[in-house]
Amino acid sequence: MDTELSEIASFIQGIPPFDSLPQPALAHLISELSINYVRKDETLPPNGVDEPRLYIVRKGALSCLSSDEELVSRLGEGDLCTEFCKKVLQSPQDEQRVSRQVKTDEDSLVYSLNCDVLRDIGNKYPSISDYFNHNSAERLKLKMSKVNEDAIISSTLMNTSVSNFYHSPVAGIDASKSIQQAAQQMTEQGYSCLVVLDNQKSIGIITDKDIRRRCVAEGLPISASICEIMTRNMSTIDIKSNAYDALMAMTAKHIHHLPVTKKGEVVGMVTVTDLMNNEGHNAVNFSSIIHKAKSLAELKEISDLLPKLQIRLAKLGASADHVGKSISAITMAFTKRLIEMAEEKYGQAPVPYAWLAAGSQARQEQLAHSDQDNAIIICDSMKPYDDAWFENLANFVCDGLADCGFIYCPGDIMATNPKWRQPVKKWQKYFDDWVDTPSPKALLNSSVFFDLETICGDAKLLESVRKNLLKKTKKSSLFIAHLSKNALGLRPPLGFFRDFVLKQNGKHKATLDLKHNGIAPIVDLARIYALSEGVSAVNTIERIQQAAGTRAITKSSAENLIDAYEFLGMLRVKHQAKKLMQGHEADNYLSPKELSKLEREHLKDAFKVIKTLQDSRQASF
Amino acid sequence: MPISSLFNSLVGYEAKRKRLLKKAPDGPLKDFLSVPFPSLDTPIQQLPILALDFETTGLDAKADKLLSVGFVAMEDEQIKLNSCYHQIIKTKAQLEESNVIIHQITDTQKEQGQPLRLVIEKLLKALAGKVMLVHFARIERQFLTQACLELYGIAPEFPIIDTLVIAKRQLDKRDVAYDPSELRLSSLRDKYALPSHHGHNALNDAIATAELLLAQINHKPKTDKIQLRDLIL
Numbered sequence: 001m002d003t004e005l006s007e008i009a010s011f012i013q014g015i016p017p018f019d020s021l022p023q024p025a026l027a028h029l030i031s032e033l034s035i036n037y038v039r040k041d042e043t044l045p046p047n048g049v050d051e052p053r054l055y056i057v058r059k060g061a062l063s064c065l066s067s068d069e070e071l072v073s074r075l076g077e078g079d080l081c082t083e084f085c086k087k088v089l090q091s092p093q094d095e096q097r098v099s100r101q102v103k104t105d106e107d108s109l110v111y112s113l114n115c116d117v118l119r120d121i122g123n124k125y126p127s128i129s130d131y132f133n134h135n136s137a138e139r140l141k142l143k144m145s146k147v148n149e150d151a152i153i154s155s156t157l158m159n160t161s162v163s164n165f166y167h168s169p170v171a172g173i174d175a176s177k178s179i180q181q182a183a184q185q186m187t188e189q190g191y192s193c194l195v196v197l198d199n200q201k202s203i204g205i206i207t208d209k210d211i212r213r214r215c216v217a218e219g220l221p222i223s224a225s226i227c228e229i230m231t232r233n234m235s236t237i238d239i240k241s242n243a244y245d246a247l248m249a250m251t252a253k254h255i256h257h258l259p260v261t262k263k264g265e266v267v268g269m270v271t272v273t274d275l276m277n278n279e280g281h282n283a284v285n286f287s288s289i290i291h292k293a294k295s296l297a298e299l300k301e302i303s304d305l306l307p308k309l310q311i312r313l314a315k316l317g318a319s320a321d322h323v324g325k326s327i328s329a330i331t332m333a334f335t336k337r338l339i340e341m342a343e344e345k346y347g348q349a350p351v352p353y354a355w356l357a358a359g360s361q362a363r364q365e366q367l368a369h370s371d372q373d374n375a376i377i378i379c380d381s382m383k384p385y386d387d388a389w390f391e392n393l394a395n396f397v398c399d400g401l402a403d404c405g406f407i408y409c410p411g412d413i414m415a416t417n418p419k420w421r422q423p424v425k426k427w428q429k430y431f432d433d434w435v436d437t438p439s440p441k442a443l444l445n446s447s448v449f450f451d452l453e454t455i456c457g458d459a460k461l462l463e464s465v466r467k468n469l470l471k472k473t474k475k476s477s478l479f480i481a482h483l484s485k486n487a488l489g490l491r492p493p494l495g496f497f498r499d500f501v502l503k504q505n506g507k508h509k510a511t512l513d514l515k516h517n518g519i520a521p522i523v524d525l526a527r528i529y530a531l532s533e534g535v536s537a538v539n540t541i542e543r544i545q546q547a548a549g550t551r552a553i554t555k556s557s558a559e560n561l562i563d564a565y566e567f568l569g570m571l572r573v574k575h576q577a578k579k580l581m582q583g584h585e586a587d588n589y590l591s592p593k594e595l596s597k598l599e600r601e602h603l604k605d606a607f608k609v610i611k612t613l614q615d616s617r618q619a620s621f
Numbered sequence: 622m623p624i625s626s627l628f629n630s631l632v633g634y635e636a637k638r639k640r641l642l643k644k645a646p647d648g649p650l651k652d653f654l655s656v657p658f659p660s661l662d663t664p665i666q667q668l669p670i671l672a673l674d675f676e677t678t679g680l681d682a683k684a685d686k687l688l689s690v691g692f693v694a695m696e697d698e699q700i701k702l703n704s705c706y707h708q709i710i711k712t713k714a715q716l717e718e719s720n721v722i723i724h725q726i727t728d729t730q731k732e733q734g735q736p737l738r739l740v741i742e743k744l745l746k747a748l749a750g751k752v753m754l755v756h757f758a759r760i761e762r763q764f765l766t767q768a769c770l771e772l773y774g775i776a777p778e779f780p781i782i783d784t785l786v787i788a789k790r791q792l793d794k795r796d797v798a799y800d801p802s803e804l805r806l807s808s809l810r811d812k813y814a815l816p817s818h819h820g821h822n823a824l825n826d827a828i829a830t831a832e833l834l835l836a837q838i839n840h841k842p843k844t845d846k847i848q849l850r851d852l853i854l
Contacts, residue, residue: 005705007819035700035828037835039844048666048697059816107839109815109832 005030008111015056015078016598017131025125032117036110044102044110045084053112054132055081060108061497065101072100073604074497078597082132085115136605137560143602144563162246163239166260168268172197173206179215179229180222182206193257195266196230202266204230207257236261237270244322246270251287252329254336287333296400299337303369303404306330307580310368314577320569321541324365331361334404335374335397336456342396350386352379354457355397358413362453363523364539365569367576368586369405372398373413373448375420377461382423390421413448424461431469438482447486450527451538466536473531480532487524488614492517492607496600499592512603514575515588518568521610522561525617529553540565557613564606571599634658637778649742650773656750658780661850665838668849670695670782671747672754672831674823675761682763686712690740691823692747693831695754698838700831706743707824709734741768748779756806756830758783758854781854784809784833809833813840 008030012018018026035058036046044055044062055062062075064083075081083102122129130142171191173182175198182194186208196204206226214229215222235253237246239262250258250272260268286302286309293299306327313323339355359373360366374397376390394415402408415421422430434446454462473479493512494502501509501517512518526540529547537543541562548558575594576586595603638654645651659668673692679685687710694704711734744765755761758781766776785804792799802808806829807820813836818829838847 005702005824007825008702031703031705033702035702035832035835036698037832037839039839046698048699059814107814107836109835 008033011058011078012056012111014597015080016601017128019598020127021121021125025121029113029117029121033111033113036112038104038108038110040104040107042104044081044104045112046110049112052085052115054085054115054118055102056111056113057081058109058111060110061105062108062110063103063105065103067100069101071494073495074105074502076498081110085118085132136608137556137563140560140563140567140602140605140609143605144566161239162237162241162243162260162270165243165246165274166239166268166270167274168260170195170259170266170269172202173226174198175203175225175227177226178223179211179220179226182226183208183211183222193269193271195259195269196226202234202259204232205234205257205259206230209256234259236266238262239267243270244325247272248325248329251326252332254287254291254333286330290330290333290337293337296338296341296403299334299400300403303334306368306405307586310573310586311577311580314573318573319566320365320573321566323573324360324363324367324569327368328357328361328364328366331366331406332357332455334401334406338397338400339393339456341400342393345396346389346392349393350389351382352458352461353377353382353390354454354459354461355415356462357453357455359448359451361455362451362538364453365523367573368580369407371409372401372406373409374398374401374415374455375413375449375452376415376422377427377465378421378423379458379461380423380425387418387421391416391418394421411448424465427465428468431465432472435469435472435476435479438476438479440482440486443482444486447483447524447527450531453538470531470534470536474534480528483528483531484617484620487521487528488618490516490521490524491614492521492610495604495607496592496595501592511589511591513588514568514572514590518603518606518610519565519572519588521614522565522568525561525610525613528617553613557616560609561613564609567602567606571595571603633661634778634780635660641775641777644775645777646773648773649745650769650775650777653745653749654777658750659752659849661848661853663849664845665847665849665852666698666845669751670754670831670834671751672700672827672834673744673748673761674755674826674830675764676821676823677760677764680760682760682767686710687737687740687764687768688712689734689823690744691825691827692744693824693827694747694751695831695834698835700828700835702828704747705824705828706747707822708740708743710737710740711735712737737768738772741765741772745777752849752853753779753781754830754834755781755783756826756833757785780849782834782849782852783854784830784837786854787834787837787852806830806833810836813837 005027009026012030013021013026018029021029034053036049038044038046038060045053057075057077057079059077062079062081064072064075064081066072081102083100118128118132122132131139134142171185171189171194173185173194173196175196177185186192186194193205193207195202196206204227206229210229210231214220215224220228235249235255236259237249239260246258250256256272258270259266260270286305290299290302293302309330310323310327313326318326335355335357343349354377356362356375356377357373358375360370361373376394378386378390398408398414398416408414413420430446430449434442452462452466493509496502501512503509523540526543526547529535529550529552530537530543533547533550533552535543535546537546544553544558544562544565547553549555553561571590572588575588575590578594579586592600635658638658642651642654645654671692671694673690675690676688677685678688689707689709691705691707693706694701709730753761762781769776784806788804788809792803803812806826807817810816810818810829810833813833815829815832815836819825820829838844838852841847841851
C-alpha cells in the first residue's frame with residue numbers, strides 16, 4: 001500500500017471491524033474515503049452529501065439523538081456513525097425503529113465511506129458485513145461463542161461430559177455381605193469404593209474410608225454387615241452432566257466418589273482423582289484442606305489463599321459462571337467447617353435447622369472475600385429458649401467467616417441478627433408480608449432474601465417456604481410491579497465517550513461500575529422473571545434459562561441476556577484478577593482506558609441488550 | 622461585478638489562459654490550457670480544487686530539483702482520497718544528506734522514480750479546469766513554471782489558493798504583531814484542532830493543506846456566500 005497514506009491507514013486499522021482487513025483491502029477502503037469538515041452544531045450528513053454513507057470521526061465529537069431529542073450515544077475520535085447506512089446494510093429491526101439526528105458537538109473532521117463500497121467490501125470479507133449487519137445482541141453472541149471456544153481450549157472440564165471420565169461397570173456388593181468381605185473384594189479388584197446392592201438396586205455406597213472411620217476406629221467387628229457402615233442417600237450425578245459440575249458437587253459435599261446414574265440407575269463411578277488428573281484445578285484441594293482444618297487460625301490461613309485461587313481460575317480462562325461456582329463452593333466449605341466446629345463446642349442443635357446463604361453466595365456467583373449474607377431457618381418445633389443455641393452458632397460462624405475475610409454484611413443481613421434467625425412459620429410470614437403488602441423500600445432491603453439457598457442442615461425447611469412463596473409471587477402482579485420498579489432504578493450507561501463513561505443524562509463519569517451498571521441490573525431482571533414465573537432456581541443464568549419462553553421473557557431475549565451477563569462477568573473476573581495480582585483489593589470499578597476498542601464495542605452491545613429488556617419490563621407494568 | 626469581469630477578461634487568468642493556448646505546442650500543456658478555469662464568482666461549494674505539494678532539494682527553482690509530487694482533489698467541500706497521487710521523480714541530482722533527512726527520500730527510492738516529464742503530464746491533466754491549492758505558493762508555482770519551461774518552452778498561468786495567505790490576511794486584519802511561525806502548516810492545523818500529521822511527504826502535506834482550507838472556510842463568516850474571489854491569491 002502507499003506509505004503516503006500510512007497515517008490514515010493506521011488510524012482506520014485501529015478501528016474494529018476494519019482491524020480484521022488484510023492490507024490490500026484496507027488500502028482499497030482508504031482510497032474510497034472522503035474527508036469532510038463539519039462545524040460545531042451542524043448536522044450530518046454534511047451539505048451536498050445525499051448518498052448513504054458510513055461516517056468515521058477523525059477529530060471532534062458527535063451526538064446521536066433519538067426522535068424525541070434524547071441523547072442515545074456520543075461519538076468521539078475513532079467511533080463509527082452508522083445512522084445513515086442502516087437502510088443500505090441489512091438492518092437489525094431493534095435499532096431501526098427510531099430515526100435519529102446526528103449533530104456535531106465540536107468542529108469535526110469526519111471520514112466517510114459510501115455504503116455501496118462498504119457493502120462490496122463486506123461481500124468479500126464477512127467479518128465486515130457481520131459487524132454491520134448484526135445488531136448488538138448478535139455481535140455479543142458471536143463474541144461470547146468465541147470466548148466459550150477459548151474456554152474449551154483452556155479448560156476442558158467445563159465442557160466435557162461426565163461420561164468421558166466415569167468407570168464402568170461399577171463394582172457392586174450385595175447388602176448381605178460383611179465388612180471383611182467388602183474389604184477383600186476391594187483389595188482383589190483394586191477399588192476403593194463399592195456400590196451396595198439390594199436385589200440389584202443400589203441402596204448405598206461403601207468406601208475404604210468408611211471401613212477405617214466407622215469400623216476399625218469405632219471397634220466394630222469386621223463380621224458386621226456392610227449396611228452398618230455404608231452411606232445411604234448417596235449423592236449421585238447424571239451421566240449427562242458436565243465434569244465440572246461433578247467436581248463442584250464433590251467439592252461442596254466434600255466427597256471423593258460420586259456414583260454416575262443413567263435414568264436413575266447407577267452405571268458407574270467418577271472420582272476426584274479422575275477429574276483432577278485432567279485439570280490443574282485446586283478447588284477440591286481447597287475444600288479438602290478446609291475440612292481438615294482443626295482451628296479457626298488454620299481456616300484463616302487457608303482463606304488467605306482464596307484470592308490466589310480466583311486469579312488462577314481467571315488465568316485458566318474459566319468463565320465468570322465457573323469462577324463464581326468455585327468460590328461459592330469454597331465459601332460453603334468454610335461455612336460448613338465452622339458449623340461443625342460450633343457444634344463441637346456447643347453440642348448438637350436442639351431442633352432441626354438449616355444454615356442459609358443469601359445473595360451472591362446463594363446464586364453461586366460469589367467472588368473472593370465478598371460480604372457475607374446469611375440466615376438460619378429453624379424447625380417450628382423450637383422452644384423460645386432454644387434460640388440461645390442458635391445465637392451461639394450464629395455468632396461463632398459469622399465471626400469465623402469475618403476472620404476468614406468475608407466481611408460482615410453492612411446491611412446486617414446475617415444470622416446474628418435475631419430477625420433473620422427464625423422458625424419456618426416466621427419466615428413464611430416475612431415472605432407473605434413482602435408479597436402481599438409490598439413497599440418499594442422494604443423490598444429493596446429484602447430482595448436479597450429472594451435469593452436463598454441451604455448451605456447446611458435440613459433442606460426441606462427452606463423448600464416448603466420457597467414453594468409457598470413462588471405460588472404467591474406468580475399470582476401477585478402488584479408485588480412484581482414493585483420489585484420491577486426497584487430493579488429498574490439501576491440503568492446501564494449509554495456507552496463511552498473518549499475515556500469516559502457516558503451516562504443517560506449526558507454527563508461523564510471516570511470509571512464504570514461493572515457491578516451496579518451491568519451485572520446487578522441483569523441479576524435483578526432474572527429475579528423478577530423467576531418470581532413472576534414460579535422458577536425455583538436461584539443462580540442468575542439458570543433463572544434466565546428456566547424463564548426463557550415464558551411470558552416474562554422470550555427465548556431469544558433470554559439468550560441475549562445470558563450473553564450480556566457472561567460478557568460482563570468475564571470482564572469483571574479479568575479486572576479483579578488484575579487487581580489482585582497487583583496486590584490491590586478486587587473491586588468492580590473499570591476504567592475505560594483498561595478496555596480495548598473491541599471490548600468497548602461489546603460492552604456497548606451488552607448495555608443495549610440490558611436497556612432493551614429493562615424498557616420492555618417497564619412497559620409491562 | 623461588471624468592472625472586475627472586464628478586468629478579468631483583459632488581464633485575469635482566463636485571459637492569459639486563452640492567449641497562451643494559442644502559443645502552446647500540441648501536447649499536455651495545450652490540453653491543460655484548453656480547459657477553462659472556474660470563474661471568480663464560483664461559490665466555494667462548487668469549486669473544483671486540486672491540493673498540491675512538492676518536495677524539492679531546495680528553494681531555488683532554477684538550481685534545485687523537484688523530488689516528489691503529491692496531490693488530492695476536492696469537490697463539494699470534500700477531499701476525495703480516490704484522487705490521491707504521489708510520485709517520486711527520477712532526477713540526476715545527488716541528494717544531500719540534510720534533504721534526505723527532511724523528505725526521507727533516498728537515492729535508491731529516487732532511482733525507482735518516474736521521469737519529470739511523466740509526472741508533470743499527470744499533474745497537468747489533474748489540474749486542468751481546477752484551482753490549485755497550496756500552502757506557501759512560491760515553491761509550487763516556481764517549480765511548476767520552471768518544469769513547464771524546460772519541457773514545453775512556455776510557462777502556464779493558473780489560479781491559486783494559498784492557505785498561508787488566507788491565514789496571513791486574517792492576522793494582518795487584526796493589526797497585532799504575530800510570529801511568522803504561526804503561519805506554518807502545522808501551527809495553523811493546531812489552531813483549528815486538526816489532527817497532527819506527518820509532514821514532509823508531498824501527499825500528506827497536500828491532504829493536510831486541503832483539510833486546513835476546509836477548516837478556514839468553515840470558520841469564515843457567511844460560509845455559504847464564499848466565492849473563489851474571496852480566497853484567490
